[in-house]
Amino acid sequence: MPRQKRGILGVKKDPKHQILYFGNNGEEWPSDDSEDSDYLPSDLEDDQPASSKRKKKQGKGKNKKLILKEESAKSNSLDICVDLPPLPTEIWLKIFQDVVSVTGPLPFLCRAQKVCSSWKELSEHPSLWRKVDLTYGWIKHKEETLRWLSENRLSQCQDINLSNWTLSSALSVITERCPHLQTVNLSHCKKLTPDGVTSLANNCTELRDIEFSDTSITSTSLKELILKRFSKLKRIDVSCNKKLTGFTMVLDTIMKCSKLTVLDISSLENVPTYVTFDIEEFQKSCPKLKVLRMGNNRYKGTPKTDDEVEKSAGFPDLEEFSIPDLSGRHNMHNTIVYDVFYRILHKSFKLKVLDIRGRCNESYAVLDILPAADLESLHVGLSSMCYDDPYMGLFLKWRHSLKTIDLSWVQNVELAIQELTSGPSLPLEKIQLTGSNIEYKDLRTLLKKCPKLNYVQLESCRNLVRGIKRLYKDEDITVLKEKIKSLGNI
Structure with missing residues (x-):
C-alpha cells in the first residue's frame, strides 16, 4: 500500500527536525530555525545532512563509488570545528x-x-x-525557577525586571541572595506581600530605582521601604495602585528623597478627592527632579503667600510634567489648576514635555507665562477648547522647537494648524489628530511645512474620506502625500 501523505497540521512538531515542506514523494525537508526567537540549538547533530538524502535519490543512475566519493568530499567540506580558538x-x-x-x-x-x-x-x-529581564517568556514564571536563578546566577545582579510575575515568598528569597540590586521592576506583579517588600528594604542597601505600578503594595509597606532607602532612591513609580489609602502620608515620605529624579504617582485609586501637599517643601527637598507624572488625580497646594511662592527654588531641572485628566470629568477648578501649575512650573526653564490632556481649558492662562522657551512635546488633546487669539500665542511661542503635538479630539483644530504653519518650515516629527475636524487643505499645508514629519495619526477624522483615516508612519508619509495629491481640490 502506498505511503499516505500527511498535511502539515497533522505532523507533530519535532524541534530537531522542523518541517518546512513536503515533497512529492513524501520526504521531509528540515528548515533552518536559527533565527527563530524560540529556537534552541540541539546538543546533537544529525549524522548526515538532509540534503544528502535527496542527492542519493537524484543520483540513482550514477556509479555507486563515484557517488560515495562525492558525498564524502562534500561531508568533509561541511565539517565544523567545535573547539574554541x-x-x-x-x-x-x-x-x-x-x-x-x-x-x-x-x-x-x-x-x-x-x-x-x-x-x-x-x-x-x-x-x-547583572541586568536581567525575565518578562519575555525565556524563563517559565515559576518561583522554583526564580529561586534557582538567585542561588546559581544572580549573585551580582544589579537590575532585575520581574514584571507580570506572581510572587509570594520568592521575592524574599531573591532579595536575600541578590544584595546588590539597584533597580527592581515589580510592575503588574501579583501576590506581592508586605514581607517581600520588607525584605527588599532590609537586604538591598543600594536600591535606587523601584517600580510598583499596578500592584497590591500598601501605603505602610511603601512608606517603610522609602524611609529605609530614601538617601539613594532616584526613581519611584507607584502609578495605577488601588491600595494606597494613606497616600498623603506616602507623599510626605517621598519628599525625603533628595536624589529623586523621576516620580510617577499617576492614576491612583482610593485617595482623597483632592490630594493636598506642600509644593514649596517638595521643591526644596527634591531639587533634582526631572520627571513628574501625576495624571488622573486632583491636587492642591498648601496655602502660601505670593512672596513665599516667588522665593521658592522651584524645579529648575524639570524636563517632563504630566498631569492629564483622562477620566472624562474635566471639572477641576480653574483656581486650583492655576495654583498647582504655576507653583510647580514657574522656574522650570528646561521643560521639554508637557502633557495637559483634558485640562487645557483650565490651564491656558498659566501656560502663557511659563518660562520654558524650547518645549519639544505638547499634549493638549481631549479638550473642547476654542482657539481664540490669546491662546494662539502658545503655538507661536514654541513652533520653533515642537517635535510632537497631540491635538486628538480637539475642535476647531484648523486654527491651530494654520497658526503652526504660518511661518517657515517646522521641526515637527509627530502629530496626533485623532477625532479632530482637520480638512484636506490644512493637511496639505501641514505636510508641506513639516519635512521631518514621520508620524501622522488621522483615525476618526470625520472630514476625511474613509481610505485616508488611519495611522501613517515613516515611509507611509509618502503614501499619504500621494493620496492627498490625488484628491485634487477636495
Whole structure:
C-alpha cells in the first residue's frame, strides 16, 4: 500500500527536525530555525545532512563509488570545528559581555552554554547576569525557577525586571541572595506581600530605582521601604495602585528623597478627592527632579503667600510634567489648576514635555507665562477648547522647537494648524489628530511645512474620506502625500 501523505497540521512538531515542506514523494525537508526567537540549538547533530538524502535519490543512475566519493568530499567540506580558538578566557568573557550588553543574558547564555564545556563555564559567570529581564517568556514564571536563578546566577545582579510575575515568598528569597540590586521592576506583579517588600528594604542597601505600578503594595509597606532607602532612591513609580489609602502620608515620605529624579504617582485609586501637599517643601527637598507624572488625580497646594511662592527654588531641572485628566470629568477648578501649575512650573526653564490632556481649558492662562522657551512635546488633546487669539500665542511661542503635538479630539483644530504653519518650515516629527475636524487643505499645508514629519495619526477624522483615516508612519508619509495629491481640490 502506498505511503499516505500527511498535511502539515497533522505532523507533530519535532524541534530537531522542523518541517518546512513536503515533497512529492513524501520526504521531509528540515528548515533552518536559527533565527527563530524560540529556537534552541540541539546538543546533537544529525549524522548526515538532509540534503544528502535527496542527492542519493537524484543520483540513482550514477556509479555507486563515484557517488560515495562525492558525498564524502562534500561531508568533509561541511565539517565544523567545535573547539574554541586559542584565545584567553578573558577575551572570550569580554566578547560575551559585549553581546549581553546589547541582547541581554537571555536567551543568549542559555544557548551558548550548549556549545561546549568552556562556553558553559563562561555562561555561568556572575558578571554576565547583572541586568536581567525575565518578562519575555525565556524563563517559565515559576518561583522554583526564580529561586534557582538567585542561588546559581544572580549573585551580582544589579537590575532585575520581574514584571507580570506572581510572587509570594520568592521575592524574599531573591532579595536575600541578590544584595546588590539597584533597580527592581515589580510592575503588574501579583501576590506581592508586605514581607517581600520588607525584605527588599532590609537586604538591598543600594536600591535606587523601584517600580510598583499596578500592584497590591500598601501605603505602610511603601512608606517603610522609602524611609529605609530614601538617601539613594532616584526613581519611584507607584502609578495605577488601588491600595494606597494613606497616600498623603506616602507623599510626605517621598519628599525625603533628595536624589529623586523621576516620580510617577499617576492614576491612583482610593485617595482623597483632592490630594493636598506642600509644593514649596517638595521643591526644596527634591531639587533634582526631572520627571513628574501625576495624571488622573486632583491636587492642591498648601496655602502660601505670593512672596513665599516667588522665593521658592522651584524645579529648575524639570524636563517632563504630566498631569492629564483622562477620566472624562474635566471639572477641576480653574483656581486650583492655576495654583498647582504655576507653583510647580514657574522656574522650570528646561521643560521639554508637557502633557495637559483634558485640562487645557483650565490651564491656558498659566501656560502663557511659563518660562520654558524650547518645549519639544505638547499634549493638549481631549479638550473642547476654542482657539481664540490669546491662546494662539502658545503655538507661536514654541513652533520653533515642537517635535510632537497631540491635538486628538480637539475642535476647531484648523486654527491651530494654520497658526503652526504660518511661518517657515517646522521641526515637527509627530502629530496626533485623532477625532479632530482637520480638512484636506490644512493637511496639505501641514505636510508641506513639516519635512521631518514621520508620524501622522488621522483615525476618526470625520472630514476625511474613509481610505485616508488611519495611522501613517515613516515611509507611509509618502503614501499619504500621494493620496492627498490625488484628491485634487477636495
